[in-house]
Amino acid sequence: MPDTMMTWQGVAPAIPEIYLVAAICVILLVDVFAGQTRRSLTPTLTLVALAGGAAATVHYAAVTQRLVLFNGMYVADELAYVLKLAGFLVVAVGLLYSRDYLEERGILRGEYYVLTLTALLGIFVLVSANSMLTVYIGVELLALSVYALSAFDRESGVAAESAMKYFVLGAIASGALLYGMSMIYGMTGTLDLQALATLLHDPPNLGVIVGLVFIVVAIAFKLGAVPFHMWLPDVYQGTPTSVTLFIGTAPKIAYFALTLRLLAQGLGGTSVEWSQMLGALAVLTLVVGNLVAIVQTNLKRMLAYSTISNVGFIVLGFTAGTPGGYTAALYYTLIYILVALGSFGVILIASRKGFEADHLDHYKGLYKRDPLLALVMMMLMFSTAGVPPFVGFWAKLRIFQALWETNHFWLVVVAAAMSVVGAFYYLRVIKLMYFDAPPAEYPPPQHSAGVRMALGINAAAVLLLGILPGPLLDLCARLIR
Amino acid sequence: MPDLLSLLIWLPILAGVLVLLLGERNVALGRWIALAASVATLLLCLPVLSHFDSSSAALQLPVKLAWIPRFNACYALGVDGISLPLVVLTAFITIPVVIAAWTVIEARAAQYYAAFLIMEGLMIGVFCATDALLFYFFWEAMLIPMFLIIGIWGGPRRVYATIKFFLYTFLGSVFMLTALIYMYVKAGDYSIASFQALPLTLTEQRWIFFAFFAAFAVKVPMWPVHTWLPDAHVEAPTGGSVVLAAIMLKMGGYGFLRFNLPITPDASRELDLFVIALSLIAVVYIGFVALVQQDMKKLIAYSSIAHMGFVTLGAFVVYEIVRNTGALQGAGMGMDGAMVQMISHGLVSGALFLCVGVLYDRVHSRQIADYGGVINTMPIFAAFMVLFALANTGLPGTSGFVGEFLVILASFKASFWYSLLAATTLILGAGYTLWLVKRVVFGPVANAKVAALTDLNGREFAVLAALAIAVLLIGAWPAPLLKIMQPTIHHLVDQAVASKIPL
Numbered sequence: 001m002p003d004t005m006m007t008w009q010g011v012a013p014a015i016p017e018i019y020l021v022a023a024i025c026v027i028l029l030v031d032v033f034a035g036q037t038r039r040s041l042t043p044t045l046t047l048v049a050l051a052g053g054a055a056a057t058v059h060y061a062a063v064t065q066r067l068v069l070f071n072g073m074y075v076a077d078e079l080a081y082v083l084k085l086a087g088f089l090v091v092a093v094g095l096l097y098s099r100d101y102l103e104e105r106g107i108l109r110g111e112y113y114v115l116t117l118t119a120l121l122g123i124f125v126l127v128s129a130n131s132m133l134t135v136y137i138g139v140e141l142l143a144l145s146v147y148a149l150s151a152f153d154r155e156s157g158v159a160a161e162s163a164m165k166y167f168v169l170g171a172i173a174s175g176a177l178l179y180g181m182s183m184i185y186g187m188t189g190t191l192d193l194q195a196l197a198t199l200l201h202d203p204p205n206l207g208v209i210v211g212l213v214f215i216v217v218a219i220a221f222k223l224g225a226v227p228f229h230m231w232l233p234d235v236y237q238g239t240p241t242s243v244t245l246f247i248g249t250a251p252k253i254a255y256f257a258l259t260l261r262l263l264a265q266g267l268g269g270t271s272v273e274w275s276q277m278l279g280a281l282a283v284l285t286l287v288v289g290n291l292v293a294i295v296q297t298n299l300k301r302m303l304a305y306s307t308i309s310n311v312g313f314i315v316l317g318f319t320a321g322t323p324g325g326y327t328a329a330l331y332y333t334l335i336y337i338l339v340a341l342g343s344f345g346v347i348l349i350a351s352r353k354g355f356e357a358d359h360l361d362h363y364k365g366l367y368k369r370d371p372l373l374a375l376v377m378m379m380l381m382f383s384t385a386g387v388p389p390f391v392g393f394w395a396k397l398r399i400f401q402a403l404w405e406t407n408h409f410w411l412v413v414v415a416a417a418m419s420v421v422g423a424f425y426y427l428r429v430i431k432l433m434y435f436d437a438p439p440a441e442y443p444p445p446q447h448s449a450g451v452r453m454a455l456g457i458n459a460a461a462v463l464l465l466g467i468l469p470g471p472l473l474d475l476c477a478r479l480i481r
Numbered sequence: 482m483p484d485l486l487s488l489l490i491w492l493p494i495l496a497g498v499l500v501l502l503l504g505e506r507n508v509a510l511g512r513w514i515a516l517a518a519s520v521a522t523l524l525l526c527l528p529v530l531s532h533f534d535s536s537s538a539a540l541q542l543p544v545k546l547a548w549i550p551r552f553n554a555c556y557a558l559g560v561d562g563i564s565l566p567l568v569v570l571t572a573f574i575t576i577p578v579v580i581a582a583w584t585v586i587e588a589r590a591a592q593y594y595a596a597f598l599i600m601e602g603l604m605i606g607v608f609c610a611t612d613a614l615l616f617y618f619f620w621e622a623m624l625i626p627m628f629l630i631i632g633i634w635g636g637p638r639r640v641y642a643t644i645k646f647f648l649y650t651f652l653g654s655v656f657m658l659t660a661l662i663y664m665y666v667k668a669g670d671y672s673i674a675s676f677q678a679l680p681l682t683l684t685e686q687r688w689i690f691f692a693f694f695a696a697f698a699v700k701v702p703m704w705p706v707h708t709w710l711p712d713a714h715v716e717a718p719t720g721g722s723v724v725l726a727a728i729m730l731k732m733g734g735y736g737f738l739r740f741n742l743p744i745t746p747d748a749s750r751e752l753d754l755f756v757i758a759l760s761l762i763a764v765v766y767i768g769f770v771a772l773v774q775q776d777m778k779k780l781i782a783y784s785s786i787a788h789m790g791f792v793t794l795g796a797f798v799v800y801e802i803v804r805n806t807g808a809l810q811g812a813g814m815g816m817d818g819a820m821v822q823m824i825s826h827g828l829v830s831g832a833l834f835l836c837v838g839v840l841y842d843r844v845h846s847r848q849i850a851d852y853g854g855v856i857n858t859m860p861i862f863a864a865f866m867v868l869f870a871l872a873n874t875g876l877p878g879t880s881g882f883v884g885e886f887l888v889i890l891a892s893f894k895a896s897f898w899y900s901l902l903a904a905t906t907l908i909l910g911a912g913y914t915l916w917l918v919k920r921v922v923f924g925p926v927a928n929a930k931v932a933a934l935t936d937l938n939g940r941e942f943a944v945l946a947a948l949a950i951a952v953l954l955i956g957a958w959p960a961p962l963l964k965i966m967q968p969t970i971h972h973l974v975d976q977a978v979a980s981k982i983p984l
Contacts, residue, residue, distance in 0.1 A: 382625060387651075388618045400659055401552075404666045416655045423651050427628070427644055435632045435640050470549045477551065 013067055013076030015060040016053060016084045017124050023049040024117045031110025042110040043099050046117065047092055054088040057081070068130055072192050075130035079260075079330075079479040083127045083253050090250045090337055091120050096454055097345040098242030104353040105240065107153050115152075116246060119145035123254040129261055132181045132191040139177065139222070142254055143170050146247060150239045162238025169221070169231045177218035183211025184267070193266035200269030212270055215262060216277045222255045223311045226284040236304035241351060241358065244300055245344035248307060249337045256333040259318055264326055275321040279411060282319055285312035286418040293425045300358045302425060303343055306384060309422055310336045313399050316415060323480050325402040328395075331476040335383075335395040335465075342380045342458040346373055349451060363429060365438025372452060374433045376459040381426040383462045386419050391466040394473070484544050485529050486558040489568065490606045493522050493575070497598030500591050508590045515579045515594035522601065523572040533565060535965045538972035540611055540674075548615065553670035557612040562969030563738055563820060564608040566962060567731055570827045571608065573951070574727045575601045577944040578720040581835055584940075585842055586634065586718070593634060597720060600626040604728050608735065613661045614671040620732070621654055627721065627729070634718040642709075642716035649709040653699035657740075660692035664744075677743040677976060680983040686748035693740045694756075700733030703756075703793060704763040707786045714782035715847070719838030722778060726785050727831035731823045734792040738816065742796065743976040750978070753800040756793055761902045763790030768909030772916070777837045777847050780917055781830060784873060787906060788826045794903060795819030795888040801895035803978055811894065812978075813970040818887025820966050825872070825880035825955060832869045832948040836862070839941055840921075844930050849920050853927025858934040863922045865937075865945045870918045872952050874911040880955035 011018070027045055034041045061084070066077040095116065102108040122142030129135040147170065151163035185191055187207040188199045200208065221228040236244050263274050289309030296302035314336070317329025350357035350366070350373060357363070367374040383390035396419060403412050465472055496518030500511040533541055540559030548556040560568060578597055586593045603626070606619035624647055631643035665671050668679045681689065699706045710730075714722050742749050749756075764787050771783035795815035802812045839862060840855070841847055856863035872879035875886070885906065893900035926932050937945070955962060 387625060388621045393618075393621070397658070397662065400662045401666065404659075404663050412659050416659050417652075420648060420652045420655055424644070424648060427647060430628075431632060431640055431644065434629065435643075468548075470551060473549065473551050 010069055012060050013063055013069060014074060014128070016057045017121060017128075019053050019056050020117060020121045020124065023053065024114055024121070027110065027117065028114050031114070034110075039103075039108055042113050043095065043108070046095060046113040049117075050088050050092040050095075054085055057084055057088070068194070072194070073131045073134050074128050075261075076128060080128045080257075082475070082479055083257060084124055086334065086337075087120055087123050087127070087250055087253055090253070090341060091116060091246075093341055093345075093454060093458070094242075094245050094249055097341075097348050097451060098245060100448065100451065101240070101242050101348045101351060104351075105153065107240065112149070112152055115145045115149050119149070119246070120250065123250055126254040126261075127257040129257075130193050132185065132193065132262075132266070135193075135258065135262060136174075136178060136181065138254065139258065140174060142251060143174065146243075146251065149243045149246065150235060152243060153240045156238075156240070158238040159240060162235045166231050166235045173218045173221035173228070176214045176221070180211045180214030180216075180218060183207055183214065187211065193261060196266045197268050200267060202269060202272055204270045204273065208270060209273055212267060212274055213277070215267070216274055216281075219255070219259050219263065220281055220315075222258065223315065224308050225281045225311055225315055226288040226308065229285070229288070229308050229311075232308060233301050233304040236307070237298055237301045237358070241300065241344060241347050241356065245341070245348065248303070248340045248344055252333055252337055252340075256314065256330060259329075260326055264318065264321075271321045275319050278315050278319045279408070282312050282315040282411065283414050285309065285315060286414060290418045290421040290425075294421070296425070297360055298358055299347060299360050299363065299429070302360065302429075303340075306422070306425070307336075307340070309418065310384070312418070313396065313415065316399050316411060317402055319411065320402040320406045320408065322402065322406055324405050327477045327480045328398040328402040330480060331398050331473060332395040334472070334476070335391050338458070338461060338465075339380050339383050339392060342376060342455060342462065343384075345451075345455050345458065346377045346380070349373060349455065360429070360432060361439075363432045364436040366433040368438045372456065376455055377433060378430050379459045379462055381429050383466070385423040385426040387423075389463065389466045391462050391469065393466060394469040398473070484542075484558075485525060485532070486542055486544055486560065486605075486609045489522060489525050489529070489572070490558075490602045490609065492525065492602070493518050493598040493605075494602035497595040497602070500598065501595035503591060505589065505591050511591045511594055512579075512583065515598055516576070518598055519572070519575045519579050519601065522605075523569075523576060526569045526572050529560065529565070530569070533560065533965065535562070536968060538562065538968040543611070548612075552614065552665065553672075554614040555612045555670075555672065556615060557672060558609040558615075559611045560609060562966040563735065563973070565965060566820065566824050567608045567728075567735060568605050570731070570824055571601060571604050571728050574723060574827065574831050577831065577835060577948065578723050580940055580944050581723075581838060582718075582720050585838075586720075589633060593630070593718075593720070596626040596630050597724070600630075600724065604724075604732070607732055611673050612671050613665075613673050613676060616673070617654070617658055617661060621651075623729075624650055627725070630721040631713060631717045634721070635716040637716075638712070639716040642712040645709045646713040649699050649706065653696040653706075656692040657696035660689045664689065673739065673744075676740075679744075680981050681745065681747075683747050683751070683982055686745040686981070687751070690741060690745040690748035690752060693736065693745070697733040697736035697741065698759075700736065701730060701789045701793060702733065702786060703759050703790070704767060704786070705759075707763070707767070710786060711779050711782040714785075714834075715776060715778045719834060719841070722834040722838075723831040726781070726834055727827040730785060730789055731827060734789065734796070734819060734823050737793060737796050738819070738973060742799075742973060745981075746977050747980050747982055749797065750800045753797045756797040757801070757899065760790040760794035760797070761899065763787055764794070764906050765902055765909070768906055768913065771913040772909065774913075775849055777840075777849055777917065777921070778834070779847075780849075780913060781833045781837065784910070784913060785826065785830050787910065788822065788830070788873075791822050791885060791888045791903065791906070792819040792826075794899070795822065795884075795891060798888075798892050798895045798899065799974060799977055801899075802891065805895060809974055809978065811891075813974045814887055814894070815891030816970045816973060817963060817966060818884050818889075818891055820884075820970070821880070821887060821955070821959060821962065822884030824962065825884050825952070828948055828951050828955070829869055829872045829879075829881055832865075832945060832952065833873060835941075835944060835948070836866045836869060839937065839945075843934055849917065851928070852921040852931060854924045854931055855922045855934065857926050858931060859936045861942065862937050862945075865949060866922055867918055868949055869952070870914045872956070873914045875907060878953070878956045880952045880959070882956055883959045 126138030224232040293305035383392035386396040544558040546556040603623040610616035774780035795818040798815040872881040875881040
């Protein structure tokens, strides 16, 4: 074992997790004592804690080479470092967008913030996992926090139903993951992902393949790939929009890391097998996600199917099975999160007390009522459709490139055709906002200037990264190597 | 020397953003800014023309800056004999569009001007880009303003028309993108020149040819993927129709010349009959379709498809000529004709759509049946309309004649039957255009609305007069235009007939 001693050098890379645990305890206590009288304390404190966490991560946990710590359970590399910083940022922006929404619905409670932070902790654990046990702990910590968040609005029957659905199906997926891991462990005798990488060779024996199938199923469920996507539209539609925003953004970082660490790194020796499975999943996901999205009338549900189709692209990146493909998947994931953050932010800001702006018709003539919101939404929709000069174009381009490099001709054709289908329903949102007349009875949405400015910055990032995509592309390539 | 091409691209875009930021409250100021920016863009073409060496086929005024080092993609610009005339056309056409909207567009006027200015910059970018990724970037980005222009300021079925327009074009473009990425993976960078130099097997060339064909045939548009055009034209506001017909369609023709012929020469040689057949169908069949139209804009839209058939015919007839004569001498005549036809059609169809706009602003109908005897109340307008109609039929002395004549002459060298079918346009084109003029302009005053018409105001007169001068100038003296194009087209013919199949 390289480092069994608990020295400062052996602990420092785990500062983000340690800090987060401490912050969760403090916030929990502060919330109890602040009580109902000073409600704005917890949200503010959480944002401060997230900013402090990012600062502490930059200061203590910046690594340049790969370090394996805690008896091989934990890995600290540049990828984990950057993904954790992204996690802090995404969660902070999400909470900023959600604050007014939570207050208007009377669910602005300390527990909401604490659960969000424990979910973030789960994400961090996953991102740095180097053993199948750590992977499982991260997955469960994240999943349990999110189940509770989904049911957070306990007055709402729909939210309870979707949380239940999420929980039951999620438990099955966790079971599949655990079962698959136990099969692999039985065949190889190790839980360590690095050791697995050296032990497994092509062609693997039958036991390993069976274990692999279960693991791929679990990953497909977590990502929301067809045919394991059933939970996703219901959960997206049923939970409060602030929770949808959370589910739609930060956990994608973790599931990207899960796929990368487990399949690409740990089970890399069986890449021929899993890349075929992922190829089939990706095609199904792209076709079903895009086609079903067309008929949706609820914006949240439409964005859920849009998520599914985007997951199809991410899975395509992994299908390539090369560092180029993983880079493409990472880049796509980050861009997807940036755009999803903005899109759900628009829904949050367009909503008001007692009114959920989740139906497509609620966006009719948004241009007249709130030009900024409409402009932001238009940029985000064009970006997701993959039209330059917005950044979504580069994400798709990077995936196509990875597929060509590995000669996946038919996957390129399917992905290209499906991105045209996808364009249709994104255009429809723009059509509603810009071409249709607004109904008389909707008053203009009102929200604080700070939140609107954050949303504006979010959209500006989509444009700027679209015009100058170089630095982020370079960063992603460096992280995967 | 300052980077003139970048200035041509970014000046209108920045002016457009400025107009957008000034907003609807300052629309009077925005209007003047739009006019000033579009005139300044045209004036900037003058130093470009004076620096252009018309004896060279090389890309001139080159600019090359690192854009995405990881992909070896550059912000690379340059003009040659086929892109320069189109750049000037783009800069020229935007001015009438801005002036024509002056009092006509009332709703969201600042956004209207901003959209056209931004689109102008992006379209010039398409013609100037010498890096395929940059080309695609401008090519797709341009869809966004056009989508909004048709969707916001269009007619009753605007939503259907604009979504159809967007999806059709997007479908074609996405396949082009995949082809570009494929070649990048092989060549290692995105410069169009290295794609042109890249050896490709015949199978690869065939696939790439069809991927490009999907993008450009939709844009031209060729039969049978032309159906978005009549819808888009009918629903678009006047300015949108003008830009669509005058410039956007030319991008398809430009794409064939810049990408298909030099990058996939062997596939182009193999599939030339396929393209020629589709072009002749466009000329003949669409000519008949135009004959029966009841809507003026639709008629001109179909006439555009037929005229653009000449462009694709002229571009692809080169292989048959080389096969028949065995010499490269004169093989470029079809391409000369195609280029002149593009410029001429840009001016003539733009002018015709502006004429329809003039009538529509007064009567609010595009139906031919609602008019008759316009000459009695609008004599000056009638003179312009008749001139542009005659140019559309290819009357000698107008720009329409030069392009059609060169293409028919070239196709005669290829095959008697091609030229026979192509020449039917002289009858069909005259048929539908002159019949339109007869029913709208001539005869007794048809109804009270026509009787109440007032003739052109100064603004409209200036716009139509400028276009009329350009049409007559190119018709009477096409030599300078041909001279600019000549070396580039010679070079293009060499590229188009040289095999790229690796031995």
